[in-house]
Amino acid sequence: TAPKEATKATGLHGGTSGLKRVWKYRITDLDKLPREFLMPNEAAIKAKMKALGSDGLQSAKIEGLEFFVEASTSFRS
Numbered sequence: 001t002a003p004k005e006a007t008k009a010t011g012l013h014g015g016t017s018g019l020k021r022v023w024k025y026r027i028t029d030l031d032k033l034p035r036e037f038l039m040p041n042e043a044a045i046k047a048k049m050k051a052l053g054s055d056g057l058q059s060a061k062i063e064g065l066e067f068f069v070e071a072s073t074s075f076r077s
Contacts (some may be wrong), residue, residue, distance in 0.1 A: 015077035023049055023057050024070050033064030 025045060027033060037045055049067065052060050057067040 015075065017073060017075045020072050020074065021054075022070050022072070023054060023067055025049070025065050025067050027064055028066045029064045031064070034062065037062070037065070 030038075045065070048062070049057060060067055
């Protein structure tokens with residue numbers, strides 16, 4: 001399992017930066033989406049994502065959903 005923060009660095013003057021990876025989804029075909037997600041039930045989708053874990057999401061197939069990673073960076077000084 002990949003760490004939650006893929007990269008973290010500290011600068012010479014005490015500043016830090018980091019990279020955070022968050023799995024998200026987008027509906028690609030509403031007609032193919034399983035009935036349990038038709039609302040779409042975001043809590044049920046997130047629970048399924050958590051159950052699969054980040055490694056499972058790369059190969060997970062749920063018709064009508066696409067799993068993807070959204071990366072963000074943060075900087076503090």
